[in-house]
């Protein structure tokens with residue numbers, strides 16, 4: 214663990230220290246401000262953590278590059294069999310897979326590091342609330358439009374005698390599913406609160 218004077222002490226800071234990663238926060242902020250997404254920055258950090266773990270265990274000699282390991286540990290892109298195989302190989306090579314998985318950071322953590330630890334801001338004229346409102350307006354307008362189009366399509370089919378319906382109401386339901394925990398939430402909740410699994 215680093216002392217407060219060396220850094221912020223958040224998870225971003227502590228995994229960098231633990232894995233001996235040379236990172237410069239000013240460059241991180243610069244990349245973010247120039248348009249690199251937090252997701253991408255997070256992916257890069259996680260890949261560097263994996264690479265450090267692999268080279269510490271001398272796994273780089275083997276066939277494992279960081280990409281399949283990254284996919285195995287953080288995404289659902291590989292089949293279960295492939296994932297198990299990679300975990301097993303890592304384990305055999307002496308990598309503590311559980312430890313490594315839990316050391317990987319979420320994009321919320323990186324975002325907090327940027328905003329709270331570093332006090333970085335993006336040069337945006339709109340406040341977060343204004344941006345949320347704008348996002349809601351965009352999506353709700355589309356939702357409204359989908360309802361209208363669906364209704365008139367049904368009416369057309371009905372008046373042509375192709376669809377057999379009485380009075381109908383069309384409801385467009387929008388759900389956002391968190392792929393980390395599987396929780397489903399409304400769009401408004403997703404925009405306002407995020408998922409509760411990320412609030413730690």
Ligand SMILES: [Zn+2]
Nearest residue numbers: 221223326330
């Ligand atoms: Zn931090």
Ligand SMILES: [Zn+2]
Nearest residue numbers: 391394408410
């Ligand atoms: Zn979640």
